[in-house]
Every structure is written in structure tokens, then in C-alpha cells.
Amino acid sequence: MDPDDIQDLFRSVGPVTIRRMFGGKGIYVDGHIIAVELRGELMLKGDAQAGPLYEEAGSRQWTYSHNKSGKTVSMPYWPIPSGAFDDPDEAEKWVRIALAAGLRAGKK
Numbered sequence: 001m002d003p004d005d006i007q008d009l010f011r012s013v014g015p016v017t018i019r020r021m022f023g024g025k026g027i028y029v030d031g032h033i034i035a036v037e038l039r040g041e042l043m044l045k046g047d048a049q050a051g052p053l054y055e056e057a058g059s060r061q062w063t064y065s066h067n068k069s070g071k072t073v074s075m076p077y078w079p080i081p082s083g084a085f086d087d088p089d090e091a092e093k094w095v096r097i098a099l100a101a102g103l104r105a106g107k108k
Contacts, residue, residue, distance in 0.1 A: 001025075001037055009042075009084075010035075012092040013099045034095070034102035036077055043077035044098035047105065053097055054078035076105070 001009075003018055006027060010016045017028040024038035034045045043062055046054055051061060059078040066073050084091040 001040070001042060006037070006042075009091055010095050013095055029099055029102065031107045032099070032102035032105070034098040035080075042080045044080050044094055045101040045105065046076050046078045046098070047101045049104070050097045050101040051078065054081070054094075057081040057083075057094075076101070 006018060006025070007016060010027065010029070013029050013034070016034075019026045019028065021036070022038065024036055026033050027035040027037065036043050044050075044054065046061070055061075055078070059081055062075045062077045062079070063072050064075070065071070080094055081090070084094045
């Protein structure tokens with residue numbers, strides 16, 4: 001995603017800071033990470049409260065296989081529900097859920 005598109009999508013929570021990380025981008029509000037973009041996919045921060053909401057919307061938690069152990073590792077991010085890209089109200093709903101999860105996690 002283009003940085004301007006990211007700013008537009010997250011405008012309901014104010015300006016975001018975008019930092020390169022792990023071959024992708026971290027998206028922050030006031031020092032709290034609330035999303036990542038990796039390999040062209042935008043994933044929102046989640047936790048025990050937000051995760052079930054994302055899953056109800058058809059999203060699945062980001063996981064990967066650990067190189068050395070072969071174990072599946074779950075990350076605290078879920079792909080943004082597809083309807084959010086076409087509907088500003090829907091986008092705002094999911095961005096605010098991600099912000100709340102980011103605030104609960106604290107600054108790192």
C-alpha cells in the first residue's frame with residue numbers, strides 16, 4: 001500500500017507513523033503499533049478482545065512456521081476485513097478496534 005493510502009485508511013484515529021520493519025511496514029499511532037503491512041497485506045493489531053471480532057468478519061490470525069522448530073507461531077495480527085477498503089465507516093470500525101488493541105498492548 002502507498003503511504004498516502006495508509007494515512008487515508010487510518011485517518012479516523014489521526015495521523016499515523018509508518019516505519020519499515022521485517023520487509024514490510026509498521027503502522028503506529030502515538031508510539032503504539034496498530035497494524036502491519038507485509039507482502040502487500042494489511043493486518044490489524046488484535047488481542048483476546050479484538051481477535052474474535054476479526055474472526056466473526058471472516059479474518060484469520062496471522063501465523064507462520066518457525067524455521068528451526070517447525071512449530072506454528074501465531075502473531076497478534078489479523079488481515080483487515082475486505083469490506084473496509086470500500087466503506088469508510090467500516091474502515092473506521094476496524095481501525096478503532098486495532099487502536100484499542102494497540103493501546104491495551106502498550107508501547108514497545
